[in-house]
Amino acid sequence: MVTSRATNKRPTNDQQTTTKQEAISITNIKEENHIAIGKPNCQHTEVINLYHELLPASPRIKDWTPARAATLKARWNESADRQNLEYWKALFEYIAGIPFLTGRVAGNGRKPFVCSLDWLLKAENFAKVREGRYEDQHERA
Template sequence: MQIATVFSRFWRDRLNWELSDSEVALFFAILAEINRTRGENNNLLESKISIGTPKLELLAGMSRAEVYRARNRLKQYGLIDFVSGKGKKKYATYFLGDEFKKVSHIDIESETVNKVSQYETENATVSETVSVTLPETVSETRYKNIEYREENKENKREYIVPQQVEGPPQTPYQKIIELYHTYCPSLPKVRVLNETRKKYIRARWKEHPDLKFWENYFKSVEESDFLTGRANYGNRNPFIADLEWLMRPNNFAKVIEGKYKNRTETKKEEDFYITFPEGFKT
């Protein structure tokens, strides 16, 4: 088999295999060594080499782990095959893979044909051609592979369906205000919904995104003599809560904990806590 045929086939179809830079570099390193061995042994049918991993690392400019990964991928695509070495100085043997064994003839670009013909006429090998073009080939492949993969990424993005991220429902400001007006008739009406009030309502809604919770919350507020101004403090003006006060974090916690619940004469411990209707969540 002509090395030029292998070279041309590989260079033509490399993007179809989606090879990495390391895999391209390793393939050309193995191909160049096969071609060099053919020239030294004067055997143009030779299509295998025995070579140690350290030498492949130097030829391809890769680490040992990268060599192992790259050769496995090349074997997977049928570009090379190999038999691992066993013991000291018993190197692995590399062959051209099935993808090239079944190739009988491939058209070669005119420039490549001229170079190959020149060297074959002089009974020389094409190792010089390979060694000269190898750095160029790896560099060109790097950028073409990047372009190819980026194009594929763009195509794949068209089919990606964004995942819906679940979270609390959108804050129903108006509905919460309506519940406040309905169940807290003793408290001041909300005339202005400014950003400060929105901030407090939004924060409490994230903690309790359930309108039933707010219905029960406002019912408990209306039952409190202290929060509605019904408590008698003599000459002092009674305190009356409003929606913003009820939504502030510290005040909200105190209401939930029953601090403002009406106390009986016996002052039992359980009377200091709000007793919410069944289904009420805290």
């Protein structure tokens, strides 16, 4: 016969105890996982395909390195509005309409500039493009 009764015994060495600190750590990990799970995964292949399709004059991606993947993921995760393919399609369509970024304008006797994905994904350049800094570059050249 098995009975259950409360005891005042302390746990032995082979029994686990959960301290308040451990409980907090577990809660924090669960919260962090919940936040990470809530974000859509960066769709690298689809973004690259959109880049190739909408910016055919731009350099093609042949090797997708971990550094490139990390940079795209960083831009993807900076804002919830960037975490979908519609955003990236609209961005590449916007860039396609800018003569300076697509090599349709020569700059002061130099070879025309063509925006590469690596160049675009650098935080500083990404911000400049989003701010419209290159829209009137063809007028200055």
